[in-house]
Structures are given as structure tokens and as C-alpha cells.
Amino acid sequence: MSAGARKDPAAVETEVREKIHLEILKRTGAYHANDHILLPSGQHTSEYIEKTLVTTEPSFTEGLGAVIAKHFAQWPVDMVLSTGPGALILSHCVARAHPSRPIVVYGAKGLSGGKRRVSLPVEFQRLTRRGAKVLLVEDLVSTGSTLNLLINLVEQLGAIVVGIGCLWRRTSVDLDNRPVFSLVSRDFPTYDPDTCPFCKKGVPLNEEFVRRRHARRPSSVQEPKEA
Numbered sequence: 001m002s003a004g005a006r007k008d009p010a011a012v013e014t015e016v017r018e019k020i021h022l023e024i025l026k027r028t029g030a031y032h033a034n035d036h037i038l039l040p041s042g043q044h045t046s047e048y049i050e051k052t053l054v055t056t057e058p059s060f061t062e063g064l065g066a067v068i069a070k071h072f073a074q075w076p077v078d079m080v081l082s083t084g085p086g087a088l089i090l091s092h093c094v095a096r097a098h099p100s101r102p103i104v105v106y107g108a109k110g111l112s113g114g115k116r117r118v119s120l121p122v123e124f125q126r127l128t129r130r131g132a133k134v135l136l137v138e139d140l141v142s143t144g145s146t147l148n149l150l151i152n153l154v155e156q157l158g159a160i161v162v163g164i165g166c167l168w169r170r171t172s173v174d175l176d177n178r179p180v181f182s183l184v185s186r187d188f189p190t191y192d193p194d195t196c197p198f199c200k201k202g203v204p205l206n207e208e209f210v211r212r213r214h215a216r217r218p219s220s221v222q223e224p225k226e227a
């Protein structure tokens with residue numbers, strides 16, 4: 001892009017806003033760039049977000065939640081629904097700042113018949129009337145699979161998804177043309193190890209994030225030994 005190129009003011013505003021939000025995420029230590037990183041898929045990339053660190057700074061999370069709430073302020077919302085610890089912290093901040101004063105509920109992720117699913121505790125189901133307006137909140141959207149499970153859940157309950165708010169979204173994710181607002185929309189290229197330009201240059205591969213994921217799996221949790 002040349003410096004003199006005229007751009008649509010709305011696009012410029014979005015670009016500036018995204019840069020600010022990216023800086024905020026950098027300050028939490030969650031965002032890594034200019035590295036050579038091994039992903040759980042086995043592919044290599046130069047950028048990575050550590051999901052667990054995204055919501056560690058309450059004032060940042062509150063500020064970002066308020067931006068999402070402001071975006072959806074013109075639509076009445078009865079409840080904010082999320083799943084996962086990071087998304088739940090953010091969803092509280094969104095609900096707190098939304099003029100409808102929606103309630104906050106959360107689903108539990110699990111496996112059923114070998115398939116991933118999200119289920120809503122029965123106490124929350126009782127709070128959900130048919131036609132209720134639901135705002136979905138997610139921290140990071142990389143494949144959209146969790147959001148699609150949440151959308152199915154809302155539809156099963158006879159409620160309506162009014163929108164989806166998230167901190168970070170990979171631009172390529174398809175969510176059926178639903179109204180999605182993300183503070184940062186970004187795609188970073190991933191490479192097969194055979195064609196990775198960083199491997200070709202001999203940049204050392206950072207395997208830290210994949211190792212950490214393995215260490216977090218419940219099956220590898222070390223039980224304290226009995227004395």
C-alpha cells in the first residue's frame with residue numbers, strides 16, 4: 001500500500017482500531033510475532049496467541065468487552081452465552097457494559113458419542129425462554145467449531161442468536177453469514193514443514209506452545225504420590 005493511496009475512511013478506522021486492540025493483546029503477553037512456531041496441527045507459522053493469557057488483565061478485558069457491547073448496543077440482548085474460561089471472563093465484561101443488562105450463562109464443553117458438544121446446565125436451560133435473544137461471546141475464533149456448537153445449542157433451545165462478539169478471529173472462518181464483530185480479524189499464513197520459508201532460512205523452531213498443550217492434557221496431569 002502506497003502512503004498516498006486514498007482509502008475508505010471506515011476501512012481506515014477499522015484498521016486503526018484493530019492495531020490498538022492488537023497492541024492491547026501484545027501487552028498481556030498473549031500475542032507472539034516474528035517467531036518460527038510449531039502449531040498443534042504440525043504446521044509452522046510466525047504468529048501465535050496464547051489463549052490463556054488473553055484475559056489476565058482485568059482492565060484490558062473490561063475495556064475490550066465494552067467495545068463489543070457498544071457494537072451490539074442497538075440490539076436488545078436477553079443473555080450472553082459462552083463456553084470456556086477465557087470466553088466466560090470476557091462475556092461477563094460484555095454483559096456488564098450492554099444497555100439491555102443481559103444475564104450471563106455458559107455451556108460446558110464435552111464429548112458425547114465421540115463427538116464434541118456444548119451443553120447448557122439445566123439451571124440455565126430454565127432461564128432460557130423460547131425466542132430469547134442471545135449474544136454469543138468467544139475469545140479466539142480459529143476454526144469456528146466451538147461457535148457452531150453454541151449456535152446449534154441456541155437453536156435447540158428455541159432461542160435466537162443476535163450476534164457473535166469475539167476478541168480475535170481468523171478471517172477465513174465461515175460462520176454462515178452471521179453478524180460477527182471481532183476486535184482483531186487476522187489471518188497469518190501457516191506452512192507445511194517441507195515448504196516453510198523459516199525452515200529454509202534455518203530459523204530455530206519454537207515448540208514451546210505445543211509442548212505446553214500436551215502438558216495441560218488431563219491424561220498427563222501428574223497425581224501427587226501417596227506418602
Ligand SMILES: [Zn+2]
Nearest residue numbers: 044196198199
Ligand atoms: Zn518451519
